[in-house]
Amino acid sequence: MSAQQPKFETQTQVDFVVIGAGAAGGIIAKELSTAGFQVVVLEQGPYLKEKDFDHDEIKHFWQAALINDWKKQPNSFRKTPKAKATVQPAVMYGRMVGGGTAHFTANYWRFHEIDFVERSKLGTISGTGFDDWPITYAELEPYYTKAEWELGISGQPGPFDPPRSKPYPLPPLPIKSAGALLANGARKLGWHPQPAPMAILSQPYRGRSACSHCGFCEGYGCEIKAKSSTLATVIPEAEKTGRCEIRSGSYVRKIETDNAGRVTGVIYFDEKKTEIFQRAKAVVLCANGAETARLLLISKSNLFPNGLANSSGVVGKYLMFNGGGFATGVFEHELNEFKSVAVTRIIHDFYDSDPKRGFYGGGGLDARFDVYPIGYALGALPRETPRWGADYKKALKQYYTRSMFTFGHTTSLPVERNSISLDPEAKDSWGLPAMRVTYKDHPDDLKIMKFFSDRGMELLDAAGATKRWAGPVEESTFGVHLLGTCRMGNDPKRSVVNKYHRAHDLANLFICDGSSFVTSGRGQPTCTIQALAYRASDHIIRMAKNGEIKSA
Amino acid sequence: MDSEDTSRRLFLIKSLTGVSSAWLALRLPEIVAAQEHAHRAMQSAAPVKFEFLSAEQAAEVEAVAAQIIPTDDSPGAREARVIYFIDRALTTFDKDKQSQYVKGLKELQSKQKKMFKNSAKFSDLNSEQQIKVLKAFEKNEFFETVRMHTIVGFFADPSYGGNYDKVGWKLIGFKDDFYFKPPFGYYDREYKEAQ
Ligand SMILES: Cc1cc2nc3c(=O)[nH]c(=O)nc-3n(C[C@H](O)[C@H](O)[C@H](O)COP(=O)(O)OP(=O)(O)OC[C@H]3O[C@@H](n4cnc5c(N)ncnc54)[C@H](O)[C@@H]3O)c2cc1C
Ligand code: SF4
Numbered sequence: 119m120s121a122q123q124p125k126f127e128t129q130t131q132v133d134f135v136v137i138g139a140g141a142a143g144g145i146i147a148k149e150l151s152t153a154g155f156q157v158v159v160l161e162q163g164p165y166l167k168e169k170d171f172d173h174d175e176i177k178h179f180w181q182a183a184l185i186n187d188w189k190k191q192p193n194s195f196r197k198t199p200k201a202k203a204t205v206q207p208a209v210m211y212g213r214m215v216g217g218g219t220a221h222f223t224a225n226y227w228r229f230h231e232i233d234f235v236e237r238s239k240l241g242t243i244s245g246t247g248f249d250d251w252p253i254t255y256a257e258l259e260p261y262y263t264k265a266e267w268e269l270g271i272s273g274q275p276g277p278f279d280p281p282r283s284k285p286y287p288l289p290p291l292p293i294k295s296a297g298a299l300l301a302n303g304a305r306k307l308g309w310h311p312q313p314a315p316m317a318i319l320s321q322p323y324r325g326r327s328a329c330s331h332c333g334f335c336e337g338y339g340c341e342i343k344a345k346s347s348t349l350a351t352v353i354p355e356a357e358k359t360g361r362c363e364i365r366s367g368s369y370v371r372k373i374e375t376d377n378a379g380r381v382t383g384v385i386y387f388d389e390k391k392t393e394i395f396q397r398a399k400a401v402v403l404c405a406n407g408a409e410t411a412r413l414l415l416i417s418k419s420n421l422f423p424n425g426l427a428n429s430s431g432v433v434g435k436y437l438m439f440n441g442g443g444f445a446t447g448v449f450e451h452e453l454n455e456f457k458s459v460a461v462t463r464i465i466h467d468f469y470d471s472d473p474k475r476g477f478y479g480g481g482g483l484d485a486r487f488d489v490y491p492i493g494y495a496l497g498a499l500p501r502e503t504p505r506w507g508a509d510y511k512k513a514l515k516q517y518y519t520r521s522m523f524t525f526g527h528t529t530s531l532p533v534e535r536n537s538i539s540l541d542p543e544a545k546d547s548w549g550l551p552a553m554r555v556t557y558k559d560h561p562d563d564l565k566i567m568k569f570f571s572d573r574g575m576e577l578l579d580a581a582g583a584t585k586r587w588a589g590p591v592e593e594s595t596f597g598v599h600l601l602g603t604c605r606m607g608n609d610p611k612r613s614v615v616n617k618y619h620r621a622h623d624l625a626n627l628f629i630c631d632g633s634s635f636v637t638s639g640r641g642q643p644t645c646t647i648q649a650l651a652y653r654a655s656d657h658i659i660r661m662a663k664n665g666e667i668k669s670a
Numbered sequence: 671m672d673s674e675d676t677s678r679r680l681f682l683i684k685s686l687t688g689v690s691s692a693w694l695a696l697r698l699p700e701i702v703a704a705q706e707h708a709h710r711a712m713q714s715a716a717p718v719k720f721e722f723l724s725a726e727q728a729a730e731v732e733a734v735a736a737q738i739i740p741t742d743d744s745p746g747a748r749e750a751r752v753i754y755f756i757d758r759a760l761t762t763f764d765k766d767k768q769s770q771y772v773k774g775l776k777e778l779q780s781k782q783k784k785m786f787k788n789s790a791k792f793s794d795l796n797s798e799q800q801i802k803v804l805k806a807f808e809k810n811e812f813f814e815t816v817r818m819h820t821i822v823g824f825f826a827d828p829s830y831g832g833n834y835d836k837v838g839w840k841l842i843g844f845k846d847d848f849y850f851k852p853p854f855g856y857y858d859r860e861y862k863e864a865q
Binding site: 334 | 737740801804817822850851854858862
C-alpha cells in the first residue's frame with residue numbers, strides 16, 4: 119500500500135466503490151478520484167509489485183500465480199443448456215491489482231469503424247443477437263487517443279486503420295524474426311503487414327523504463343514497468359490523488375440494495391473471510407465479462423429476483439470468447455522468438471466480413487512463438503515427433519529457436535445460449551455458487567477460424583517454411599476474452615446498460631468492462647475496454663456533478 | 671548477487687533502455703530484488719538428500735527419466751538432476767502423486783521381470799532392454815507421470831532442483847537473460863539489412 123492511500127471507514131458512505139482493479143476498473147478509479155471523488159476499489163486478488171514478479175514458468179502456468187485459481191474458484195462447463203455441466207477450467211483472467219493487463223500479451227488494437235455498425239451494414243444474422251452498438255467509432259475515438267497517451271502505446275498506423283486524431287505516443291518496438299517472416303510472406307501474397315500496436319514502451323515514457331526485451335512477457339508481470347498495465351500506470355496515479363483506496367484481497371460477494379431499488383454498498387470477504395459491508399453512493403462494477411455477470415446473478419433479492427440489473431433477462435447472456443485460427447511453421451535459421459515481446463507485425467487485410475466468403479466473420483493475423491520451455495517440450499513440437507527417447511530429444515533441440523505460429527484472431531457471434539450462469543451444485547471456497555459456462559461456437563465462428571488457419575498456411579509457405587502444419591479448428595471450451603454478458607444498448611428490454619454504462623434498472627449502478635461489448639470485435643478487446651472506461655468515467659463524473667446519481 | 675554483477679547488469683539495462691540515473695536510483699532496490707531472484711535460481715541447489723524416494727526407488731526413477739531424455743553428446747535428464755526435481759515435487763506441489771510412484775514402480779518391476787526373467791531391477795538392464803520394457807509400459811499412467819515430471823524438471827527454473835546448470839535451456843537454445851538487444855534472430859537481421 120502506498121503512503122498516499124487514504125483509509126476509509128466502512129461505515130462512511132464513500133462516493134464510489136469500484137469492484138475490480140483490472141483493465142477498466144483501474145482507469146475508472148483514476149478518473150473518478152482525479153475528479154475529486156472518494157473511491158474505494160475492491161479487488162479480490164493480491165496487490166503485487168514489480169519486485170514480486172519473476173520468471174518462474176511453473177508458478178505462472180501451473181500454479182495460477184497471477185490468474186484465477188480453479189481450485190478455489192471452480193468453473194463448470196457445458197456446450198448446450200440441455201447438457202449437465204462438468205467442473206473444469208473454462209475461463210481465465212488476471213486476478214490481482216491490474217487484472218488482465220498485468221500478464222496480458224499487450225496487443226492493443228483499436229476497433230475499426232465497422233465494428234460498431236456491422237448489423238446496419240450486413241443485416242441481421244438469424245439465431246444470434248448480432249446488433250449495432252449504441253455508440254459509434256467517432257464517439258469513442260477521443261477516448262482511444264486518451265488511453266494510448268495516458269497508458270503509453272507503441273505503434274504505427276497501417277492502411278486499414280480507422281481515422282485517429284493523434285499519432286501513437288511511441289514508435290513501434292523493434293521487429294523480431296517472426297514479424298520479419300510475416301512481413302516478407304505477406305508482401306509476396308499482396309497483403310499489407312503493419313507494426314503491431316502494443317501496450318509496451320519502446321522508449322522511456324512518463325517515468326517508466328523502455329522494454330528490455332526479457333521475453334517473459336505473455337503470462338508474466340513486467341519487472342521494470344515497461345508493460346503499460348493499469349498496475350504500472352493509472353493505479354499509482356489514482357493513489358496519488360489521496361482520495362483512492364485500493365483494498366486488495368477483498369472478494370465482493372453481493373451488491374446490496376434498499377427497498378427503493380437503490381444500491382447502498384457492497385458486501386465483501388476480506389482476506390480472513392470476514393464479511394464486511396462498505397457503504398457507497400454509487401457502485402461501478404468492473405469485474406470482467408465473466409465475474410461481473412456472476413456477481414449480478416448472485417446479488418439477487420426480493421426486489422430483483424432474477425439478479426441485479428436483470429429485468430431484461432440478458433445478464434450473463436451473449437458471452438463471446440473470440441476465436442483463434444492457427445498454423446505452425448519451422449524455418450531453416452534461428453528466429454529466437456523467446457526474446458522480447460510476443461508480437462511485432464500484424465495483418466488486417468481480412469478484418470472485414472466479406473459476403474463472398476459465404477459466412478460472417480473477420481479478423482487479424484499475427485506471428486509469434488509464445489511458448490516457454492516446459493510448454494514447448496510438452497506440446498509444441500511437430501506432430502509426428504516421438505514422445506520420449508533419443509529422437510524426442512533431437513527434435514527438442516532442433517525446433518525451439520526455429521518455430522513460429524501464425525495466430526488469426528477472429529469474431530465470435532453473440533449467441534443467446536452462450537452464457538455465464540450459476541452452477542446449481544458446485545460452490546467456491548467461500549460457499550458462493552460456482553460460475554457455469556455454456557458455450558458452443560456459431561458455425562460461422564468455426565468457419566472463420568478455419569479461414570485464418572488457411573491464410574496462416576499460405577503465409578508460412580510464402581515465407582519459406584521448411585515444414586508447416588495447420589492447427590486444429592475445434593469448438594471452444596475455454597475463454598480468455600470474456601465479452602458481452604451485460605451488453606450496452608438503448609432498449610432496456612434487450613440490454614443491461616445504457617450508452618453511458620448506467621444499469622437500465624438502477625440509477626446508481628454502473629457496469630463497464632468486457633461485459634459491455636455488443637459484438638466481439640476481432641480479438642484484442644482491451645484497447646476498446648479501456649477506451650470505454652475513459653468514456654464511461656467522463657459521463658459518470660458529469661452525472662455525479664449534476665446530481666443525477668440518486669444514491670440511497 | 672555480487673556487486674560487480676549487479677552494476678554490470680544495471681549498466682546494461684541503463685544503456686539499452688535509455689533509463690535515466692535518477693530513475694534507476696529510485697528503483698534500484700526493486701530491480702535488485704528481481705535480479706536476485708533470477709540469480710538464486712541460476713545456482714541450482716547442490717544435490718540434496720532425497721525426502722520422499724528411497725535411494726533404490728530414486729535409482730529406478732532416474733533410469734526411466736534417463737530414457738525419456740537420454741544423455742548423448744549433450745546432457746540428459748540424469749545430468750540435469752531431474753531426480754531431485756521429482757523428489758521435491760513429490761513432497762511439495764505434487765504430493766498427491768506419491769502413491770502413484772510407489773504403485774507404479776512395482777508395476778514397472780513386474781513388467782521388467784516378465785520380459786527379462788533374471789533381472790532384479792530396471793536400472794540393471796542395459797539401455798536397449800530398458801527401451802523395450804518402456805515401450806511395453808508407455809501406456810501406463812505412471813509412465814506418463816514420470817514423463818511429465820522429467821520434462822518439467824528438465825526445463826523448469828533451476829531453483830526447483832532440476833535443469834542443473836541450465837542444461838535443459840542450453841539444449842533448446844533458450845536464454846533467460848534479463849535483457850536482449852536486436853537483432854534477435856536471423857530473419858530480423860536480414861530484414862533490417864534489406865532496408
Ligand atoms: C494470457 C492472456 C493474454 C491476453 N492477451 C491479450 C492481448 O494481447 N490483448 C488484449 O486486448 N487482451 C488480451 N487478453 C485479455 C485481457 O486480459 C482482458 O480482455 C482484459 O484484461 C479484460 O479487462 P476487464 O476490465 O474486463 O477485466 P479484468 O482485467 O479481468 O479485471 C477484472 C478484475 O476484477 C477482479 N474481480 C473479479 N470478480 C471480483 C469480485 N467478486 N470481487 C473483487 N474483485 C473481483 C478480478 O480479480 C480482476 O482483477 C489476454 C488474456 C489472457 C488471459
Ligand atoms: S518483454 Fe519487455 S514489456 Fe515484456 S516483460 Fe520483458 S521487459 Fe517487460
